[in-house]
Amino acid sequence: RKEVEQDPGPFNVPEGATVAFNCTYSNSASQSFFWYRQDCRKEPKLLMSVYSSGNEDGRFTAQLNRASQYISLLIRDSKLSDSATYLCVVNAPYGQNFVFGPGTRLSVLP
Amino acid sequence: GAGVSQSPSNKVTEKGKDVELRCDPISGHTALYWYRQRLGQGLEFLIYFQGNSAPDKSGLPSDRFSAERTGESVSTLTIQRTQQEDSAVYLCASSLAGNVGEKLFFGSGTQLSVL
Numbered sequence: 001r002k003e004v005e006q007d008p009g010p011f012n013v014p015e016g017a018t019v020a021f022n023c024t025y026s027n028s029a030s031q032s033f034f035w036y037r038q039d040c041r042k043e044p045k046l047l048m049s050v051y052s053s054g055n056e057d058g059r060f061t062a063q064l065n066r067a068s069q070y071i072s073l074l075i076r077d078s079k080l081s082d083s084a085t086y087l088c089v090v091n092a093p094y095g096q097n098f099v100f101g102p103g104t105r106l107s108v109l110p
Numbered sequence: 111g112a113g114v115s116q117s118p119s120n121k122v123t124e125k126g127k128d129v130e131l132r133c134d135p136i137s138g139h140t141a142l143y144w145y146r147q148r149l150g151q152g153l154e155f156l157i158y159f160q161g162n163s164a165p166d167k168s169g170l171p172s173d174r175f176s177a178e179r180t181g182e183s184v185s186t187l188t189i190q191r192t193q194q195e196d197s198a199v200y201l202c203a204s205s206l207a208g209n210v211g212e213k214l215f216f217g218s219g220t221q222l223s224v225l
Contacts, residue, residue: 032211043201043216044153087153091210098143098203098214102152 003027004101006088012107017078021104023071023088030099032091033064035073037084038103044087047073078108112136114217116202122223123192131187131220133202139215141208142185144177145201147219153201159185160208192224 006023013019025033033050048055050062050071061074071088088101115134123129135142144156155169159179170176174192179185189196199219205212 034213036214043218045216046213049211049213089214091212098155100145100153100155 002102003099004088004090006086006101007104008102010105010107012109013078014109015078015080017108018074018076019078019106020075021073021086021088021106023073023101025069025071025088025090025099027090027092027099028069030069030090030092033062033071034089034091035060035062035071036087036089036100038087039084044100047086075106078106080108080110082106083108114202114204114215116200116217116220118220119218120221120223122225124225125194126191128188128190129192129222131189131200131202131222133185133187133217135183135185135202135204136215137183139204139206140182141205141212142179143203143205143214144185144187145203146171146198147201148198156187156200158208189222192222194224197222197224 004025035047036044037047038044048057048062050064052064054063059076063072085103085105087103090099117132140161142159146154157177158166161182162179174190177187199221201219203214203216205214
């Protein structure tokens with residue numbers, strides 16, 4: 001089983017749609033969680049950290065369920081510019097620290 | 111510097127040649143990471159530095175790959191006797207101290223093409 005798994009995608013949604021991505025992780029010792037965004041042929045960039053109480057940044061909402069070892073990202077009112085691959089990242093207190101999921105690709109269509 | 115800097119941005123080489131890829135992390139960041147990303151694939155961890163030491167080099171795919179870091183700053187990833195399967199984007203990232211919860215910042219990568 002992979003350490004971090006994500007919805008395989010791709011997700012093709014119309015502008016204005018709400019879309020949700022799921023992520024699960026296997027290491028219960030994981031302590032910090034992030035969503036990164038990667039545009040085509042670009043480097044990953046931090047979208048948002050994920051906190052236990054859930055957090056929101058504009059149209060983006062992240063949730064964490066430690067008991068189920070599950071993380072989610074909700075995008076409301078999606079824009080064309082949201083088209084990218086979304087990477088779930090888990091931070092564990094050992095070794096390389098950051099474990100990346102395989103990513104879920106989103107295409108927002110006009 | 112203001113961000114993570116990698117050079118060269120593109121490298122084309124012939125099979126069997128050696129290549130060196132360079133990474134300048136954000137000034138003051140002690141933790142440095144190398145990743146490989148093949149076309150259409152996810153990020154593949156290669157090696158992690160804390161200062162000049164590499165506590166985790168478990169991702170290096172073969173003994174043709176090596177990396178070093180000096181002065182707790184610049185890092186060099188060396189690939190000897192390159193093969194076509196080494197073609198990928200090599201991404202470097204840094205974080206402040208390698209502690210849990212810190213954010214990871216990426217350079218724009220080196221696109222390596224082995225002919």
